[in-house]
Amino acid sequence: MKERQLNDDELQNLINEVEPYANKGEVAEYIPALARANKTDVAAAVYTVDGRVFQGGTYGHTFTLQSISKVLSLALVLDERGEEEVFSNVGMEPSGDPYYSISKLEFSNPTKPYNPMINAGALAITDLLPGRSKERKLANFIDYVRQLAGNNRIEYNKNVADSEFQTSFLNRSLLYYMKQFGVIGGKVEDIIDLYTKQCAVEIDCLQLARIGAVFSLNGKDPEKGTQLISERTASICKTFMVTCGMYNASGEFAIKVGVPAKSGVSGGIMAVVPNRFGIGIYGPALDDRGNSIAGWKLLQKMNERYAFSIF
Amino acid sequence: MKERQLNDDELQNLINEVEPYANKGEVAEYIPALARANKTDVAAAVYTVDGRVFQGGTYGHTFTLQSISKVLSLALVLDERGEEEVFSNVGMEPSGDPYYSISKLEFSNPTKPYNPMINAGALAITDLLPGRSKERKLANFIDYVRQLAGNNRIEYNKNVADSEFQTSFLNRSLLYYMKQFGVIGGKVEDIIDLYTKQCAVEIDCLQLARIGAVFSLNGKDPEKGTQLISERTASICKTFMVTCGMYNASGEFAIKVGVPAKSGVSGGIMAVVPNRFGIGIYGPALDDRGNSIAGWKLLQKMNERYAFSIF
Amino acid sequence: MKERQLNDDELQNLINEVEPYANKGEVAEYIPALARANKTDVAAAVYTVDGRVFQGGTYGHTFTLQSISKVLSLALVLDERGEEEVFSNVGMEPSGDPYYSISKLEFSNPTKPYNPMINAGALAITDLLPGRSKERKLANFIDYVRQLAGNNRIEYNKNVADSEFQTSFLNRSLLYYMKQFGVIGGKVEDIIDLYTKQCAVEIDCLQLARIGAVFSLNGKDPEKGTQLISERTASICKTFMVTCGMYNASGEFAIKVGVPAKSGVSGGIMAVVPNRFGIGIYGPALDDRGNSIAGWKLLQKMNERYAFSIF
Amino acid sequence: MKERQLNDDELQNLINEVEPYANKGEVAEYIPALARANKTDVAAAVYTVDGRVFQGGTYGHTFTLQSISKVLSLALVLDERGEEEVFSNVGMEPSGDPYYSISKLEFSNPTKPYNPMINAGALAITDLLPGRSKERKLANFIDYVRQLAGNNRIEYNKNVADSEFQTSFLNRSLLYYMKQFGVIGGKVEDIIDLYTKQCAVEIDCLQLARIGAVFSLNGKDPEKGTQLISERTASICKTFMVTCGMYNASGEFAIKVGVPAKSGVSGGIMAVVPNRFGIGIYGPALDDRGNSIAGWKLLQKMNERYAFSIF
Incomplete structure (x- = not known):
């Protein structure tokens, strides 16, 4: 070996x-x-x-x-909701575009993020995290990361999350675009809050x-x-x-x-x-x-x- | 004749x-x-x-x-701020795209709405309406319409404005996209509030x-x-x-x-x-x-x- | 005055x-x-x-x-064939894109050049010039320019036409794209030959x-x-x-x-x-x-x- | 097992x-x-x-x-010319677009097909097939397929190749577009001839x-x-x-x-x-x-x- x-x-x-x-x-x-x-x-x-x-x-x-969090939220959501529900909201194809791109959303019909690794798709997955409230969803995500990493003290960095929350204009743009076409169900500000915290897990x-x-x-x-x-x-x-x-x-x-x-x-x-x-x-x-x-x-x-x- | x-x-x-x-x-x-x-x-x-x-x-x-309001806000803003300032934020070219399109924003470099008649450009113009507060900006716009129309009782329709405010997801998407690239200076929710009222003038x-x-x-x-x-x-x-x-x-x-x-x-x-x-x-x-x-x-x-x- | x-x-x-x-x-x-x-x-x-x-x-x-020739070929073709035929092949909208752009063709459905002033549209108009052969079409176009300019000795510049004919790769790309979708009826090489001569009129x-x-x-x-x-x-x-x-x-x-x-x-x-x-x-x-x-x-x-x- | x-x-x-x-x-x-x-x-x-x-x-x-031929021509060209030369002409990224798409070529800078599996990239690879003439290139490709398949009688189907040659307008469009930007060196008609035969191998x-x-x-x-x-x-x-x-x-x-x-x-x-x-x-x-x-x-x-x- x-x-x-x-x-x-x-x-x-x-x-x-x-x-x-x-x-x-x-x-x-x-x-x-x-x-x-x-x-x-x-x-x-x-x-x-x-x-x-x-x-x-x-x-x-x-x-x-x-963005590493994208694959962890995807894993959690897939196990909680199943392939069928997940892939009715998000596609499976690589896009060739930068992660923040919005044009492919406009050119796709019906509107659907190309995959869960670009921001649009990852935000749609975050919207599907299990839990009745955004606090509960975040707690579930962090618990999940703790289990995977084998460490119970993992937390998100509040400063980083705050900093990103203030400046996540592109992600809000993607979310509102998807909101218009029914790709996401939750509130944009809730998803941004959750997503920036998910990304800020240390x-x-x-x-x-x-x-x-x-x-x-x-x-x-x-x-x-x-x-x-x-x-x-x-x-x-x-x-x-x-x-x-x-x-x-x-x-x-x-x-x-x-x-x-x-x-x-x-x-x-x-x-x-x-x-x-x-x-x-x-x-x-x-x-x-x-x-x-x-x-x-x-x-x-x-x-x-x-x-x-x-x- | x-x-x-x-x-x-x-x-x-x-x-x-x-x-x-x-x-x-x-x-x-x-x-x-x-x-x-x-x-x-x-x-x-x-x-x-x-x-x-x-x-x-x-x-x-x-x-x-x-959308008829787009040409009136443009007139007001042009007379208040001058061509130079206005056209440093918004272009002069027809785009050939639907009014709500966002792709052209992504493909333009630097980011700039093609013209003030598509939604992206009109929103950027609304951001430039004269007035220190959104209330003042709205009042100025309505006064302007009253003068042009020769009628002092013109008002905006609150129901229509509320209805649009609730559902303006695409316009918020455009605004956040422009916010990211510095095309607009104001707050997205303030501009949406103002824009939906401007559109709802009866x-x-x-x-x-x-x-x-x-x-x-x-x-x-x-x-x-x-x-x-x-x-x-x-x-x-x-x-x-x-x-x-x-x-x-x-x-x-x-x-x-x-x-x-x-x-x-x-x-x-x-x-x-x-x-x-x-x-x-x-x-x-x-x-x-x-x-x-x-x-x-x-x-x-x-x-x-x-x-x-x-x- | x-x-x-x-x-x-x-x-x-x-x-x-x-x-x-x-x-x-x-x-x-x-x-x-x-x-x-x-x-x-x-x-x-x-x-x-x-x-x-x-x-x-x-x-x-x-x-x-x-490209000035584009408006003259359009005039001739419109008078010969009428608006209906012309505008079933070519659109009437400004595109906001560079004249040589091909993407808008791909995004339009059915495939149709946006207008007769971009290359795609102008090439489709050239395809419609009156005349049974490309020689006849060219003669008709040059006669037309002579009448408009009030000068019977106007000719095309052979060197310029040859030079452009050798290097018109983008125009051939546009033509083959349109050929695929039935926008043009003639042969690509004939249209290129005619178009480069039309452009080379002195x-x-x-x-x-x-x-x-x-x-x-x-x-x-x-x-x-x-x-x-x-x-x-x-x-x-x-x-x-x-x-x-x-x-x-x-x-x-x-x-x-x-x-x-x-x-x-x-x-x-x-x-x-x-x-x-x-x-x-x-x-x-x-x-x-x-x-x-x-x-x-x-x-x-x-x-x-x-x-x-x-x- | x-x-x-x-x-x-x-x-x-x-x-x-x-x-x-x-x-x-x-x-x-x-x-x-x-x-x-x-x-x-x-x-x-x-x-x-x-x-x-x-x-x-x-x-x-x-x-x-x-299109299965695309992976075989790629293999031959990679072994003959090496990664560096091949990937200076053709990219390595999936595109998310249909195989015949041309827009991504227009949006890429410098112009470069996204990968060798879409038509644009495959045509650029065919241009690199080893051999001094198109006949020699074709012979080399067919020999290669024969070796891989373990059968010396493999040939291309002339009817299919002819049929495709007559109708390959989109591929010609892609080729001329690439010709304009120096992605291909050979003549368009030679590459089309070779590519349609390569695709027609039975x-x-x-x-x-x-x-x-x-x-x-x-x-x-x-x-x-x-x-x-x-x-x-x-x-x-x-x-x-x-x-x-x-x-x-x-x-x-x-x-x-x-x-x-x-x-x-x-x-x-x-x-x-x-x-x-x-x-x-x-x-x-x-x-x-x-x-x-x-x-x-x-x-x-x-x-x-x-x-x-x-x-």
Whole structure:
């Protein structure tokens, strides 16, 4: 098994190789709380399916899930509501457009977000979170993340959530557009409130790697063996991570790395190596399509070393 | 002078000819208050530059300005703020798209509504109405309409405004999109509040014809001779009425009728025959592009009779 | 009459004022034959409806019609085939897009060019030119231009036509797209051959001004008084010149100058001041939307002096 | 191993289950030669990596590769020219648009087809086929297919190629658009000639299954063990088959079936179950996105039975 060779030193060496790339990227500026990130940070953790853990770089810091939360809310909603209801509201096709794009909504008939990984689709999924109130929905989502990450103290960062809530104009635009055509049922301000908090859930690389490991194990808790996500839902989520998990660079990532992965503008990436391990990465310097520039490079190098592409 | 032949009977005859078309159209359904209109109503008034008045059809009823208000807010804002400021926020080009379209905003760089007659542009103009508060801005707008229409009791219809305020999801989507890119400065809910009230100003055909006469006279009050709108602003407004006043049928209207005109989904049309007369029409049955179906036909027949195309 | 003040000296003075703008523009590079034009040339001619003629600048040179030919082929086809046939193939709406755009074709249903002034529409009109063969169609078109310009020696420039024929890839793309959806009936290579020759017809400012005078007189020959273009067709052409004659700056031109006009990438502009005069301009330095930069400025200054806006 | 259960009878049973779906689809009408296909035909073959073969349905008939050829020309060109050259001309992202779409080309800057599975991208790949003449390029392509399919008599169908050549207006439109922006170097008519012949290569289900088996084996010939396609190229091709192999239903197919697959409008589908088997399907009745309706269902049922999704 190639994983035998994987250890803290190996991981650190690979991180050392990719650290210089961070200088070529830019920290997300449009959310004030994210703009304060340390651009040169690069950290990674690996959580193997048999429970071993490796870490390297500037690990230990927390960061917010941002778009990584899209795949977790999707998993929760799929298990709660079933494929039929979910896919009557949101499509399954990659769009080729930036995550914030609204034109495809206008050109689609009936109006339907292309997939749950672009903002329009993710907002429609958030609208479907289980719970009678937005407080209840948020609590359910955070509980879910805690279970997946194996940590009961995970919380959302109030400052980041507030900051995004104040400036989420594009997301409100998408929501009102969908409201007009009946794609969402809830109130726009409630969904924005919930979505910004969902995106602001704080996590560290190791916790993220553990969530990745759950997906690696087709939904099973790597410690207890319990089924946290149904097999079918885990499979669907991995599919979306491949076809549209890395923004409008997903196709390129599939070719160059080839594992299910989801990134966020905070600089986080969760990658899933089926039946082997989950990976959590943090590197806030982003490339021009919104992915952690060093994180992408690190995954490419790991794939060269450990040959984990599913293709 | 051909106007010599214009009188109440002539106008009534033409209205009789076009009344049957009303059955082929549909009353706007998306605003509950508009859906209650009497589909077969057709009314028209002509106000000549020398102050004579002709009326025919089911005149006397009031209706709301809806999109016709776009040209009045534009006139007010142009005279208050000047061309430079206005056109740094809103473009001058017809778009060929439906009035509610958002894609062109996404494809334009920098983000800028194509013109002040589509909803995006009209909302940006409303944001520029003079006044320190939304109440003051509304009062200024209503005062302005009163002066143009020569009637001090003009008011907005609270029911229609409320009804639209509840359902203006697309306009909120446009506003948040523009907010993201700095096209508007005010608060979205304030602008929506103001815009729905501006659209809900109630008027009758004769008052609308009188406003048309003001534009016919390059901005002069047809009774007092005072300059209500500057000549330059009146000229700009007439230009926009020709290039984009009749939704995405403006090009066809220019070819088939050929005078500056602005329509609204309430079924109103204001037409301007330069130096001759203004026309106010009400016919709530709309064609598939949102123009009064009988109103359009009436203007075509009037042009055949009175040869008023400017082309 | 303000025209009394118009004379060669006045025109020369205005040209002197706008000449410096030529340095801010660029000569069209994509057609090799056009790229050799003298960037600082500015010339203009005025042809009044009573037959007087004024000229200024570097007049006397010939240039090719390019897109100005679109309005002449439209006139010929409208008079030969009637509105119904023409407008079943081509629309009447300004599009807001660049003249070479293909997306609007894809988004329209059924497939139909928005108007006859964008390339797609102009190519569909060329397909309808009267004549049994492409040679006959071309001869008919050139005869028509000769009549309008009052000069029997007008010919097309073979070098320019050849040069464009070799490089008309975008126009072929538009034609094949329309061929797929039945918008055109003829062979693509025949239409390209014909269209490039139509665009390459050579003319000078004075001839162009005379054609403008024909439109000023609603289709009448300014010397003989014969009806060269039917009144209705002349009116339709003037309408299109206002709504879409100056590429995707037509709206702005209508506001800033306000007369029917058509420009070409050779740097020519034909402007029509109804019932007063036609204007022919040549200034090959173009602005970023394809209009003669000095020509546009000259028309703005002439409008300030002679107040000829129709709005 | 689940494949133990796979045999001719099992396959026939599954085909029997999906045959009724053929009545809900439609045979491609736009290519006359395809319109004559027998709508109710359903055939399938499986070629295991250890050389066993199973067949069912109306097998034995040949059909043309159509879009399935896109993945074979890509493989050949990637191995001949390398990733760098190929991806400087063609992108790696799924587009979400129909395969014939041209708008994305207009909106991309620089102009570049989104991926090699839509027509624009496939045509650009055909332009890169190795060989000094179009005859040589075609010969090389056919040789390549023969090797992959293990049959030296494979040829293209001249009638189908001629029929498509006459009617390939959209593809010519795409090619001229790309020619304008330097995406292709060859002559449009040469590329069309080559592309229509490439699409018209005739094959049967078993041959197609064998090609699938080559991809299953990461490029190895299942009989001789020689490397027909490099591992890297086979991996890239499988990735594109997942992200964009089933037209604009690729995302849905990935979720519902989950293996690399490529379909064609002839009704063929090649599917690849990594390290297990290749599948060749023929069912000319298509769904509204251009995929064999019974073929899709058959793959869904096979996945339920043999659990071959890679996700």
